[in-house]
Amino acid sequence: MAATVKFLKDLQSEITCSICRGYFCEPVTTGCGHSFCQACLSSSWRLSAPDFSCPECRQVSQDGEIPLVNMRLAELTEFGKELSSKILQSTEGQSQCVTHKKLFKLFCDEDQTALCVTCCETPEHGTHTIFPVQEAAHKYRKELEHIRSDLGKHLEEDEQLLAQVKRPAVDWYWLIRGEFHKLHLLLMEEENRCLERIRQEEKASQDRLYQYMQSLQDLMQELQEVGHQANLDLLQDARQLLERSEAVLAQRLKAVTPELTEYPIPGLIEMLNRFRVDLTLDPQSADSCVSVSGDLKSVKAEEDWSEETEDSSCHGVLAVQAFRSGSQYWEVDVTQLPQWILGIYTPYLRRKRTRNMDSCDFAFLLRCVKKEGDYYLRTYPGPLDHRMKGPLPRVGVYLDYSSGTLAFYNVLQSSLIYKFHSIPFTAPVTPIFSPGPPLPGTKPGSMTLCPVDSHLCACCCSSQ
Incomplete structure (x- = not known):
């Protein structure tokens, strides 16, 4: 019996396909x-085209064509299948129930076990569905063959899908690449227009300053000439010259201080939103001049705000979060504030700073100041001291710890305000917020951290 089983296994290995694991078909x-x-x-070669290699040993076929059907092997397969069926039937007839010493002639469908006649009469199988062994085997062979047929159909369909993926009707690679190329060209054109606008406005600013200097020189010349006139003649022109002098000097701040021009960058804020973080304020870090809201999202100036010097007005509050790696971006609503300070604080840098900022040492700030109806933006430290067209409704702050970059943005206009470069961080960086100083005679407003899912547009700003 053992020799027969071994022969049957050897025969099955010779007539079994190594791809589908079933008997050969053609x-x-x-x-x-x-x-x-x-x-x-055929399926294997379609999947591996153009490399027509043997799925077993990977040797490449010289002609790349499917060979003709091996008729001798087909006949051997049919003989093996018939012989295997007869041997299985004979071995089934020799199988006996260990308990009742009778042949297994029945099969319990519920328990999936072979039974003898006596087993099926026990209460354990009294209500179960019982089939003769041959009938049960025939039933399951049909079901398995049906499943195998379905799997074959699915395989053919998947092969067709794979062929479509390899040679798609729509070439999305080139289509999308073309759209990005078009976008790159548009951005380059926008960049060139923006840079040309910067050059023109720098020249216009130089011209305005030159004209103002020329008016000062003309006024000085005229005052010098008047100084040599007779008393009566001087008195006749004195009041008019004083008024002109005051008017010219009043224009000095606007003439000397450049205006912060907005240069919108398409897609800028959308790109920065990838780094949005959710910040909360730390009430423990707030000094007596400010108060933090209960939800830890807003800070307001108190009425007893004190300001010793203009550059040391660091009354404010720190965020709970501190950063020592990665990139972060947050936005702050300053709609209710005419004056404010935003930035970061870090206790240590890799080298000593040459500028002493009193209590604001190792802070990098952007400050908004209102004077005589005009708004000015200044950085500490840094060269920015520019006049604005109007107040900012929302400011975006971007921090990249590894490169030491800190940038401020006009969210509404999608434009850059100022960027610090190569800050030598060596310790955690904490955002800082100051809602003041408040203007005399005005009610202090709130500085609010914007939710990570909030967005600002022109219509939102106009409705505030």
Whole structure:
């Protein structure tokens, strides 16, 4: 019996396809001597095209064509299948129930076990569905063959899908690449227009300053000439010259201080939103001049705000979060504030700073100041001291710890305000917020941290 089983296993290995693991169906033999179902080899070669290699040993076929059906192997397969069926039936007839010493002639569908006649009469199987062994085997063979047929259909469909993926009707790679190329060109054109606008406005600013200097020189010349006139003649022109002098000097701040021009960058804020972080204020860090809201999202100046010097007005509050790696971006609503300070604080840098900022040492700030109806933006430290067209509704702050970058943005206009470069951070960086100083005779407003999912547009700003 053992020799028969071994012979049967050896025969099955010779008539079984190594791809589908089933008996050969229209077997073909490659030049290297390995055999497969014709359909299996065809599918394998379609998947690996143009490399027509043997699925067994990977030897490349010289002609790349499916061989003809091996008729001798097909006949051997049919003989093996018939012989295997007869041997299985004979071995089934020799199987006996260990308990009742009777042949297994029945099969319990619920328990999936073979039974003898006596087993099926026990209460354990009294209500179960019982089939003769041959009938049960035939039933399951049909079901398995049906499943195998369905799997074959799915395989054919998947092969067709794979072919479509390899050669799609719509070439999305080139289409999308073309759209990005078009976008790159548009951005380059926008960049060139923006840079040209910067050059023109720098020249216009120089011209305005030159004209103002020329008016000062003319006024000085005229005052010098008047100084040599007779008393009566001087008195006649004195009041008019004083008024002109005051008017010219009143224009000095606007003439000397450049205006902060907005240069919108398409997609800027959308790109920065990828780094949005949710900040909360730390009430423990707030001094007596400010108060933090209960939700830890807003800070307001108290009425007893004190300001010793203009550059040391660091009354404010720190964020709970501190950063020592990565990139972060947050936005702050300053709609209710005419004056404010935003930035970061870090206790240590890699080198000593030459400028002493009193209590604001190692802070990098952007400050908004209102004077005589005009708004000015200044950085500490840094060269920015520019006049604005009007107040900012929302300011974006971007921090990149590794490169030491800190940038401020006009969210509404999608434009850059100022950027600090190469700050030598060595310790955690904490955002800082100051809602003042408040203007005399005005009610202090709130500085509010914007939610990470909030967005600002022109219509939102106009409605505030």
